[in-house]
Amino acid sequence: MTVLMAYASLEGQTGKIAGFVADHLRQAGVAVEVFDTADKTAPLDVDGFERAVLAAPVHERRHPLTFEVFLGAHRTELEARPTLMLSVSLNAAFAEGRAEAQEYVTEMEMRTRFAATRTLLVPGAVQAGSYEYFETQILRHVVLRDFDYDVSDGPKEFTDWAALRQELDAFATAPSS
Structure with missing residues (x-):
């Protein structure tokens, strides 16, 4: 199996999470390619992957623009395979904030017109x-x-x-x- 690990990171925690995801899946025998959505010049063929893990932090109620542009640009290809969205926020760390953390994902889905197969609200740092x-x-x-x-x-x-x-x-x- 081949997995794309596409992410955006602003303060480093989501980058650390992306590295953890890649390492964990590789230890399970999965081929993983890590792609930073901030690297606008890097070529990427999403069709070459069977699954995709997508990770981005939330700052000021939004995921990074480069990440949302990536989702919008590759929406059709991503919808053709299982995807796991990791939305990283401090609100996800607290029971009282989880509903708001889910709102960030819903708002991103409305902007990008892309909804992942699965979503996990991941507490940040x-x-x-x-x-x-x-x-x-x-x-x-x-x-x-x-x-x-x-x-x-x-x-x-x-x-x-x-x-x-x-x-x-x-x-x-x-x-x-």
């Missing part, structure tokens, strides 16, 4: 210490508003690697049709 004052305030009072985490506690990774591994195994072994 906070890169505390790397944000300017204004970014820290937005993170604290808008993004993390009522959640049980304080930005001043330092960097925090919320990604549930075991849940991601389980979803990848289910996706890789699911029937194609």
